[in-house]
Amino acid sequence: MSLQEMVFLSVSPAALDGSSVTPGLKASDMLTSALAERTLESTPTRGPDSPFRPSGAHCKVSTKSQHREPGGRPEWLGHAPGPGRDQQHDRVPDGAREAEAEEEEEEEEEQEEEDGGPEGDGLPRRRGLRRRRVTQARWDRVRLRRIEANTRERNRMHGLNYALDALRRAVPCPSRTQKLSKIETLRLARNYIWALSEVLSAGKRPDLLAFVQTLCRGLSQPTASLVAGCLQLSARPSGPEPRLEAAFPGRATFDTVYTPYRFRHDAGTGPCASGGHEGGSGVSSAEGGGRPFPAYSAFCGLAATYQPLYERASPECSSPTCDGGALSPPLHYHGIFSLKHEGPSQPEGHSDPDGTRCHFGACRCAAASGCAALRRCAAADAHVPYDVQLREQFLTAQDQLNIVQDQFYTAFQQ
DNA sequence: TAGGCCATCTGGTCCT
DNA sequence: AGGACCAGATGGCCTA
Numbered sequence: 087m088s089l090q091e092m093v094f095l096s097v098s099p100a101a102l103d104g105s106s107v108t109p110g111l112k113a114s115d116m117l118t119s120a121l122a123e124r125t126l127e128s129t130p131t132r133g134p135d136s137p138f139r140p141s142g143a144h145c146k147v148s149t150k151s152q153h154r155e156p157g158g159r160p161e162w163l164g165h166a167p168g169p170g171r172d173q174q175h176d177r178v179p180d181g182a183r184e185a186e187a188e189e190e191e192e193e194e195e196e197q198e199e200e201d202g203g204p205e206g207d208g209l210p211r212r213r214g215l216r217r218r219r220v221t222q223a224r225w226d227r228v229r230l231r232r233i234e235a236n237t238r239e240r241n242r243m244h245g246l247n248y249a250l251d252a253l254r255r256a257v258p259c260p261s262r263t264q265k266l267s268k269i270e271t272l273r274l275a276r277n278y279i280w281a282l283s284e285v286l287s288a289g290k291r292p293d294l295l296a297f298v299q300t301l302c303r304g305l306s307q308p309t310a311s312l313v314a315g316c317l318q319l320s321a322r323p324s325g326p327e328p329r330l331e332a333a334f335p336g337r338a339t340f341d342t343v344y345t346p347y348r349f350r351h352d353a354g355t356g357p358c359a360s361g362g363h364e365g366g367s368g369v370s371s372a373e374g375g376g377r378p379f380p381a382y383s384a385f386c387g388l389a390a391t392y393q394p395l396y397e398r399a400s401p402e403c404s405s406p407t408c409d410g411g412a413l414s415p416p417l418h419y420h421g422i423f424s425l426k427h428e429g430p431s432q433p434e435g436h437s438d439p440d441g442t443r444c445h446f447g448a449c450r451c452a453a454a455s456g457c458a459a460l461r462r463c464a465a466a467d468a469h470v471p472y473d474v475q476l477r478e479q480f481l482t483a484q485d486q487l488n489i490v491q492d493q494f495y496t497a498f499q500q
Numbered sequence: 501t502a503g504g505c506c507a508t509c510t511g512g513t514c515c516t
Numbered sequence: 517a518g519g520a521c522c523a524g525a526t527g528g529c530c531t532a
Contacts, residue, residue, distance in 0.1 A: 231518085236509060238519070243507075267505060 259313045270309040277301045
């Protein structure tokens with residue numbers, strides 16, 4: 087396989103299908119063009135005046151409205167569009183040129199040593215700008231390494247985004263029309279963990295507004311509104327943080343908050359945002375026909391059975407609004423969560439006695455629970471996403487408590 | 501049209 | 517040496 091073929095195969099699928107590159111110009115063509123256009127200029131590649139100076143804070147450019155040089159793109163490649171989204175233009179790195187130039191300079195110096203000077207006339211050598219000759223093989227190697235590194239970096243970021251998507255599905259804002267941004271997803275997830283941790287710490291149903299306010303701390307106004315919308319609340323800006331009011335003042339219960347993201351067992355689609363007034367555990371709510379979030383109702387019940395295992399952090403440090411503060415949520419319940427870093431000594435993928443691969447106890451819980459979708463998932467794929475694993479354990483407890491609850495109601499009616 | 505968000509490229513740094 | 521990780525830089529897309 088030639089270098090150009092490797093280059094062509096190493097670019098993204100978008101480039102492979104030709105949808106994101108210059109029409110009629112494949113990556114291999116661009117590389118060929120770049121090779122052909124390569125000139126032998128001796129533009130300094132370092133220093134404050136160099137257009138190829140390394141990136142860093144000192145060279146950070148300002149807003150887009152200001153003029154920007156085209157992306158550190160080597161001049162010899164021309165001023166084609168930079169490496170924007172879906173543009174897989176494989177630019178020749180500055181470092182490659184520099185490394186090549188250095189090597190070439192060394193070769194040249196060696197040659198001059200032999201000749202006694204640049205002109206070979208025996209006179210003292212003059213140092214300065216010289217034309218540089220680039221070795222094709224060397225340049226290709228550097229170029230190939232750069233392309234491979236780009237591919238790895240791209241895949242790494244894709245994995246990061248994949249994990250972020252999983253986090254988006256786990257947080258209580260499953261909007262299908264407006265995707266949470268990365269930073270807002272992280273903030274909301276942090277708040278969500280914090281809010282649930284506080285519920286566990288309290289061991290009882292917390293105040294609705296306090297819960298939602300915790301969810302929306304530090305979020306932008308649009309995101310807070312989105313979260314409030316998902317929770318059927320209305321968010322209004324008041325002061326530094328959005329103030330949330332219940333859209334249903336007479337129903338300031340957890341029916342309002344937790345029904346929207348009730349986990350749909352049969353579909354296995356994660357938090358459910360479809361109206362939020364669907365079937366639940368059997369406890370009816372006052373208005374809107376909604377039922378309490380079954381998982382959460384059991385969650386609260388389960389939480390009540392656990393005594394807080396530690397003291398809460400100081401209030402000033404407990405707020406998730408301080409990004410630099412102590413952000414570990416007040417959570418340390420091994421009965422519910424089995425965190426990876428403190429998990430069992432069994433290695434990942436360990437086969438438990440019942441023959442299923444156990445990951446953080448998820449499969450064992452799934453096997454004992456009524457969550458068929460998750461059980462299938464756990465049995466089919468050992469690499470169940472961590473959020474699913476947590477949710478599964480969560481639902482296992484929920485299912486068990488629901489059974490007890492149903493038995494209780496049955497006995498009570500009799 | 502400015503600004504936010506994103507994908508990508510890139511070079512530096514650290515680790516194995 | 518090579519890969520992972522990180523942060524800067526850049527252009528594209530989208531929205532208010």
